[in-house]
Amino acid sequence: MSALGDLWGQLPGYVHSTLFTLLLCIVLILSVAYLTLWERKVIGWMQLRIGPNRVRIFGFLPGMGQPFADVIKLLIKEIVIPARANKVLFRLAPAITLIPAFAAWAVVPIAPNYAIANVDAGLLYVLSLTSMGVYGVILAGWSSNSTYAFLGAMRSAAQMVAYEIAMGFALVGVLMAAGSLNLGVIVTQQHGGLLAWNWFWLLPLLVVYFISGIAETNRAPFDVAEGESEIVAGFHVEYSGMAFALFFLAEYANMILIAGLTAVFFFGGWLSPLDGYPWWLGGTSLLALPGTHWLVIKLFALLFLFLWFRATFPRYRYDQIMRLGWKFLIPVTLVWIAVEALMSRYHVGPWKL
Amino acid sequence: MLPLILFYLFATVLVLAAVAVIVSRNPVYAALSLVLCFVTSAAIWLLIEAEFLAIVLVLVYVGAVMVLFLFVIMMLDIDLEELRAGFTRFAWLGWIVAGVIVLEIAGVVLTGKLGIDVTRGAAPLPANYSNTQELGALLYGRYAYPFEIAAMVLLVAIVAAIALTLRHRPNLKAQDIGRQVAARASERVRLVKMDSEHRE
Numbered sequence: 001m002s003a004l005g006d007l008w009g010q011l012p013g014y015v016h017s018t019l020f021t022l023l024l025c026i027v028l029i030l031s032v033a034y035l036t037l038w039e040r041k042v043i044g045w046m047q048l049r050i051g052p053n054r055v056r057i058f059g060f061l062p063g064m065g066q067p068f069a070d071v072i073k074l075l076i077k078e079i080v081i082p083a084r085a086n087k088v089l090f091r092l093a094p095a096i097t098l099i100p101a102f103a104a105w106a107v108v109p110i111a112p113n114y115a116i117a118n119v120d121a122g123l124l125y126v127l128s129l130t131s132m133g134v135y136g137v138i139l140a141g142w143s144s145n146s147t148y149a150f151l152g153a154m155r156s157a158a159q160m161v162a163y164e165i166a167m168g169f170a171l172v173g174v175l176m177a178a179g180s181l182n183l184g185v186i187v188t189q190q191h192g193g194l195l196a197w198n199w200f201w202l203l204p205l206l207v208v209y210f211i212s213g214i215a216e217t218n219r220a221p222f223d224v225a226e227g228e229s230e231i232v233a234g235f236h237v238e239y240s241g242m243a244f245a246l247f248f249l250a251e252y253a254n255m256i257l258i259a260g261l262t263a264v265f266f267f268g269g270w271l272s273p274l275d276g277y278p279w280w281l282g283g284t285s286l287l288a289l290p291g292t293h294w295l296v297i298k299l300f301a302l303l304f305l306f307l308w309f310r311a312t313f314p315r316y317r318y319d320q321i322m323r324l325g326w327k328f329l330i331p332v333t334l335v336w337i338a339v340e341a342l343m344s345r346y347h348v349g350p351w352k353l
Numbered sequence: 354m355l356p357l358i359l360f361y362l363f364a365t366v367l368v369l370a371a372v373a374v375i376v377s378r379n380p381v382y383a384a385l386s387l388v389l390c391f392v393t394s395a396a397i398w399l400l401i402e403a404e405f406l407a408i409v410l411v412l413v414y415v416g417a418v419m420v421l422f423l424f425v426i427m428m429l430d431i432d433l434e435e436l437r438a439g440f441t442r443f444a445w446l447g448w449i450v451a452g453v454i455v456l457e458i459a460g461v462v463l464t465g466k467l468g469i470d471v472t473r474g475a476a477p478l479p480a481n482y483s484n485t486q487e488l489g490a491l492l493y494g495r496y497a498y499p500f501e502i503a504a505m506v507l508l509v510a511i512v513a514a515i516a517l518t519l520r521h522r523p524n525l526k527a528q529d530i531g532r533q534v535a536a537r538a539s540e541r542v543r544l545v546k547m548d549s550e551h552r553e
Contacts (some may be wrong), residue, residue: 121485124408131416142381142427157424162416
């Protein structure tokens with residue numbers, strides 16, 4: 001075992017990061033697969049149904065084989081390219097949607113003091129990558145040469161550009177609190193237990209960020225880009241087989257990314273909620289140790305909110321989405337940034353400026 | 354050595370993409386080539402350690418401005434014949450502008466011979482030097498007033514753009530959220546007390 005450890009230590013840094021990247025990608029893809037199952041199960045339970053329960057693994061665990069059955073079905077389906085579609089962009093669009101959702105994980109601190117790339121401007125990197133995702137949607141809608149797809153792309157582009165502003169402003173508050181754009185520093189700055197995390201001091205920004213995150217990922221109740229009751233399936237109406245599956249994968253990978261980023265920005269990432277508390281509150285127990293498991297727990301708790309919202313809220317009308325984004329969320333962030341500036345000026349709260 | 358190879362790689366892509374912006378017949382391809390231009394120039398800026406500017410270039414131009422460009426280009430039905438109508442007539446003007454630009458670039462490159470080499474680049478900075486921090490200190494410290502004035506000019510421009518394009522359409526049905534929230538059951542529903550019918 002120690003020989004293996006030595007070998008691991010001797011490998012150059014790029015081998016480490018390549019291996020970690022591969023591992024992260026595999027974990028992400030598996031999480032996406034089981035997130036789809038989890039979503040169908042959760043919504044089923046909320047609507048007093050059972051959900052998928054047929055495909056088993058090794059003859060037991062009803063439903064657990066469903067993601068693989070879905071993937072194999074989509075893999076062996078034909079990819080139909082419409083006759084008058086723009087063939088190059090039609091094929092490129094799913095990839096453009098998917099890549100940012102995975103690439104953004106490079107700067108996310110996934111373990112104590114570890115991220116695949118420790119970038120100082122990490123927060124800006126995340127923002128710029130998530131803003132690239134909209135290209136896939138627009139290009140898919142345009143290159144399909146279909147009115148429904150085009151309408152979906154237009155809706156999604158306007159929505160994503162609008163909510164990116166609220167999202168960016170919410171993150172301004174986070175970087176004011178941390179005094180750094182580095183995601184690792186943003187996490188370590190929140191140490192000191194449950195109430196020292198940013199969610200407590202930046203609650204309005206957390207709400208704005210999470211709502212914008214749902215809008216950015218085109219999830220219910222903001223899923224007008226798909227709007228199956230009005231525009232069939234929106235921007236991916238012409239896609240079939242694995243090309244469609246890539247859009248599906250991108251949507252769920254983006255959900256996981258937004259949940260992970262919310263956990264990092266507002267819930268202390270890999271920090272334990274008991275960290276820094278006295279012994280009678282468990283501050284010296286094993287539970288107070290930081291670790292990746294805390295990030296995973298927080299991430300899945302936030303992911304559950306995505307599913308819960310989808311099962312709960314009816315879809316917004318388009319003008320209501322625009323009103324919420326521009327007239328409610330952006331003013332809230334502006335007011336709270338001012339409040340935060342005053343708090344840090346008069347040393348209220350845990351700011352280190 | 355590696356930075357040099359990367360530079361030439363990105364520079365080649367940048368030049369090719371810039372040519373594609375001009376020569377592509379499909380306006381959507383032209384806009385996408387422009388996106389590629391921005392991304393590769395951001396990569397070149399990263400090579401000279403201007404990481405903040407590079408990421409902001411991608412964030413602002415690729416993430417927001419070009420999305421809106423594409424948005425408009427896709428919605429407009431652009432008639433290329435109409436756009437190309439004056440091509441040969443104004444070609445001489447284009448050649449003059451191109452010539453001036455080539456001369457200017459040559460001037461910059463050739464200054465190395467005069468002993469005032471501006472192409473050599475700045476001296477390497479210490480490892481703990483933060484570009485972003487220095488930029489912030491300059492913008493919010495030394496140049497605070499020009500910065501604020503620029504912000505005001507932008508704000509005025511936004512207000513002007515909205516005021517110019519705002520149309521007041523009569524008979525437009527809009528939702529008044531305040532009135533909806535303020536509505537009470539007592540204003541909407543009137544309970545009428547009636548005697549039940551008597552059967553003789």
